[in-house]
Amino acid sequence: MHTLAQLKTGQLAGITRLDLSCGLTEFPREIFELADSLEILNLSGNALSSLPDDLHRLPHLRVLFCSDNLFTELPVCLGQCAKLSMIGFKANQISHVPAAALPPQLRWLILTDNRISQLPDELGQRPLLQKLMLAGNQLAHLPESLAQCTNLELIRIASNRLTHLPAWLLALPSLTWLAYAGNPVEMAEEVAPDDTTPNIPWSELEMAEVLGEGASGVIRKALWTPLAQPVAVKLYKGTITSDGSPLHEMQACIAAGLHPNLIKVEGRVVGHPEAQAALVMDLIDPSYRNLAALPSLASCTRDIYEPTTRFSLEVALRMAQGIASVAAHLHRHGITHGDLYGHNILWNEVGDCLLGDFGAASFHATADTLQTRALQRIEVRAFGVLLGELLERIDTGLNDATRQLLEGLQARCCQPEVLARPSFEDVEALLQSVPHP
Template sequence: MLAAGLGSGVLLRSLNLSGILELNLKKAGLLALPPQIGELSQLTKLDVSLSPLSDLPEAIGKLSQLRILFCLGCRFGSVPIVLGTLPALYMLSFKSNKLTSISPAALAPTLEWLILTDNQLTTLPSQLPKGLRKVMLTNNKLRQLPEALVACADLELIRLADNALERLPAGMLTMPKLSWMGLAGNPLLARGGAGFAPLPAPRWVHPDELSFHEQLGAGGGGFVHRATWTCAPGATPVACAVKVFRGAASVTDGDPAHEIDLGEALSHPNVIRVLGACPAPQLGLVLELLEPGEWTELGLPPSFATCTRDTYKAGTAFSLAQVLTTLQGVAAACAHLHAKRFTHGDLYAHNTMIQPRTGEAKVGDFGAAYNYEPLGPSSAPLIERIEVRAFGCMAEELAQRVGLEGTGPIHSASIAAKLTKLTKLIEQCMRPDVAARPSFAAIVATLADI
């Protein structure tokens, strides 16, 4: 892969890149992409992000092998029509541009992963690629979604927070593979009507009460630091973690204020406890401290190849006892959330912390969470069972890693029988018929019997 700060007047031909597979022109300052780009016939990945580009040359249509194109943070007002002709395009990002419209012809039929976060879109095309699996639309101005979206039977993840949606297309909540859906910050979830009590206010923590220490981690929503909190004059400082949020527009899950609003309502032993919130201008959450030596992330985020499914370090293996303990904790947390009509929206192994020795789990990162009570009683069971499929995906990934390298062969008939029961539960959680999936309360009971 080439990463170079090329000026706009430099011709790609002069660099002799004919056989290159990946080209990184991020922050290259290009005012225009030269037509010689079309001569890179083997190119599979192109990144022109953070440049003042507002159009692409027709020659880009010659890139028959191009699978991934990043145009993040440029100046595009529309997606160039020529991109719809690319025969192998799998992933397309126009995050943080100036998009106001998209022609159906601009979206290649082969697209599976589409990122349009932080634009000015009011509508989507009436026709969409049928193979879409992952669509990011947070922070636009969408008032409605096209009925064609429901025809995307492979769609698993969609981010729709901070738009202007007043309703969902008929049939959206029964899409067979939908597992992760973000909706916070839309009128359809407004709690202003009669019968909807306001969410409890957070415990605000003044910055002067906190002392920050080393960074413990980072993710799409922000950075996590070790800290100490002196909650009152003369009080003994309390060890904690502080999640410092990125800017609202750049967060794919939605405005960090949504996560802050929910924090006080999400108390459960298998949920990372929220102690308080930091006010603007630097929004943050004060969380219970999970010591890095005692707790670790269950998995890693999806890769370009896996799209919607988490990844794991090479050689990762679990005992069946660890897996069952982890799944029992996650299911119990989700049962608690959904009893209060909350959905996590981003239930993944990479958002779950575990104690490696025991498998004890705590679910975190509620950036995509929301209360769905305003959608009405008929929608509630379906919203829960959409998340049940996400749980099924996690359970499938963990079950696949039982008895791998480091655990030895499975000889016990008892363990084999338990794995069979777990596999059956996973199949139930991933049924195409959304209403036929079990509730989280039922999953907790089933796991207790395995």
């Protein structure tokens, strides 16, 4: 994090990224002295309610973060920034999004946790739009013009007021990751209550070190004292995340049930002193690690893999089969994961894998309707992306015939005609037919 003193004394000359969070109520004009180099500007966590009309004087500006401020309107000046492609205004008080605020190169728009009830039709006239984060607003409908956004891959519309999912949305050729939990359209689905998940009193848990923390909560190691069993406890936050509500995530974790490629839920925590929602889960063996890292600002919707991440055909196939199997299991339970990604998969050297993070999960009808089929085939595209990433990293055991077979499957999973994609049952069957080395 930089300081205002550094900026005002010229110590930051030539930087490409500026991070300022120091209670700002006005945009520091000294930022314009960085115009020759500044590409990323992060003003999150201040008290700003406006930006200067001449913001376009930062000609190289590509990324602007203004989350956790006091904006009530998306600033019109953004539309004049020729290179601006990523905009983040999460957790403000925005109720108005003017068409003029949308820059021509817009690729990634984050308006999570605001007060927006309507979006301009001009949003669909941004052909590069790839990632759209709208969870936690007051939207009752989406502009139909978004049907023109053929590059749109990720949409987060959880916790809004949508009463239906429009047909054009489910037919978008590139849509891959969709989260819509907490809308009337999703809450109308009957979710069978889970009476088998036991309640575990908070008093029976001895908390230990933090194992990890994400947008939806903190995971801590603990001892479940009556059984002397080491476990993991996920304590959920109550705030809206980019994916949606952490409490919806908790519901989906429980409803997902048992599967070898899911982390087992031992029970719900009851009696937390601050009434915090929490789940007790199996402690994962330390041999497991994340398959990939989150997408970067540059990759937008694509995970980042370590250059050294390589697999044998056998390991890659084992992972692909495991993920296809667990995705089919979820779909049978009326759940779409919504975030089927390498960064949400834990794996070990022999190809055992676990799909985690249900923050973007949504419920759908279990009946075989056109809408259900479309929702499931959108997730099949996510699997196709993952399969392609695995294929790129196989270094042993892959002959031409097997590569052709797997690349053919990958192409079918990612084809633009949503309903022409295979189901996960079809994917499973094909993967099981692949000859092992």
